[in-house]
Structures are given as structure tokens and as C-alpha cells.
Amino acid sequence: MIQEKKAFAPNQKVSPFIGLLLFLISIVLVVFTTPLGFIYGVFHNLFTKGFSGIGEFLLQIAISIDQLGNVVMQHLLNTLWIKKSGYKFGNRDETISSVIGKNKQLRTLTFFGKNMDRILEFIEANHSLNSIDYYVQPDK
Template sequence: MNSQNDDQPAQRKANIFTGFLLFLVSIVLFITTTPLGFIYGIGYTLVTHFFKGLGGFFLEIAISIDQLGNVIMQHLLNMLWLKKGGYKFGNRDETISSVLGKNKVQNTLTGFGKFIVKILDTIDSNHVLDSIDYYVEPKN
């Protein structure tokens, strides 16, 4: 049995050198290209959709950052926010909010996890339940 839920296959094995090298390249590209892409994206959105398009642009960025956090912090979040047997964090195709929502439904959140859900649901009513993604690509 793997460390993920039964519906989440074990992660593909990768050579440590290749994985680390690709990680470093991705960090360099992110640092050097993100500011330009962000500024251009805001300008493009303002020209094509005016201010009403900015909300969607910012939401897309927030979702992508959320997915990154789900992967980077998976081990810590699984330990701090989930009871044993909970639906695990770590799928690169899913947001932290979606995982929290699934665990809220399954009642597998720790007290700390419930506290985080309360904060998110205060900011955006029913946030974690509305964020549940039922069509997540399996982790592989």
C-alpha cells in the first residue's frame, strides 16, 4: 500500500540529479520571467477586458500558487491538518482548498485544519466546499 489514498497512485520515480536540475532551472526561469509576464498580463487584461478582467487574472494566479503550495507543503499539511486516513495533500493538479473541502466532508481534519477552514470560509463563504475538485487528475 502506498502513502497516498487508494485513488492516488504512487508518484513516478525520478532520478535525483535530473529532478534537482529541473527544479533549479524552474526557479531561475520563474524569478527571471514572472515579473515581466505579470506586468504584461495586467496590461493585456486592462486593454482587452478593462478592470473587470483583472479579477479573473488574479484568481488564476492564486489557484496556480495554491496548487504549488499543495505540492511543496504536502508533508507538513498532511501532518498538521489531517487525521489518519484523510485525503492527502500533494497532488499537483489540486488546490489546498479542494483537499481541505474533501477532508471536511470526510470529517478527517484536525483541530488546526478546522481552524484554517474557518478562516477561509470567513473570507469566502463556503470556500472549501465550493473549491472541491471532483475531476482531479490522479497523482502519478
């Protein structure tokens, strides 16, 4: 059976109560299930794929945390790291590094944004530019 892929809808109208309720439920779930899932995932990957499997698993987790940071810190990062005309942080499907890379190309990084890019460059050459995700659905 062929299923139609649903389009990304970032700006749905949600009541504050529903948003708060879902936020609280997600916090409870992450506190109680993450340690168990992490331990199981490490051993599962170790025994099925070896040490490289653990590396892949940890990279997936790092990318997910990065995407969370892009949403949670969007207002702060939009204020401190980019100029007003820059490509905005906040898309839940994009990493912070991807947004930095897009703003580097647009030349809209502020002093703080350029310094963060330099730190990323020290860790990995061209990290922010290589992290650009061209297939992210833009916010409306």
C-alpha cells in the same frame, strides 16, 4: 487533427539529479520571467477585458500558487491539518482549499485543519466545499 489526451502520471520515477536540475532551472525562469509576464499580463487584460480581466488574471495566478503550496507543503499539511485516514495533500493539480473541503466532508480535519477551514469560511461562505475539484486525477 485529433490528438489523444495524455493521462496524468504523478509518480514517475525520476533520478534525483534530473529532479534537482529541473527544479533549479524552474527557479531561475520564475525569478527572471515572472515580473515581466505579470506586468504584461496585467496591461494586456486591462486593455482587452477591462478591470474584470485583471481580476480573472489574478485569480488564475492565485489558483496556481495554491496548487504549488499543495505540493510544497504536503508533508506538513498532511501532518498538521488532517488525520491519518484523511484525503492527502500533494496532488499538483489540486488546490489546498479543495483538499480541505474533501477532508471536511470526510470529517478527517484536525484542530488546525478545522481552524483553517473557519478562516476560509470567514473570507467566503462554504469556500472549501465550493472549491472541491471532483475531476482531479487521484495519485496512485
